[in-house]
Amino acid sequence: MEYNEAVVDYWRDHYIDEKTKLCVLCANTGLFNITNARSLSGIISVRVDYCICKTGQAMRNAYIKGRQLGKNHYYLNLGGEIDDKR
Numbered sequence: 155m156e157y158n159e160a161v162v163d164y165w166r167d168h169y170i171d172e173k174t175k176l177c178v179l180c181a182n183t184g185l186f187n188i189t190n191a192r193s194l195s196g197i198i199s200v201r202v203d204y205c206i207c208k209t210g211q212a213m214r215n216a217y218i219k220g221r222q223l224g225k226n227h228y229y230l231n232l233g234g235e236i237d238d239k240r
Contacts, residue, residue, distance in 0.1 A: 184209035
């Protein structure tokens, strides 16, 4: 699996809980959900995004590769919806 090593290094330095060894952004699920998060100006987010951890990078890469190969697998697209349309 190819990872962006600069991002992985940054993630390791800043976003791993030392006790649990879990990603503090996504708890090693690879996704973080900011649906209904509200900005200071009141804008509400409706996004689910891939995390910068290795799991999130692997999921993003699988989605991209699946799209390129035309596979009939279900992958989460960046908009947070199941994408089965190839």
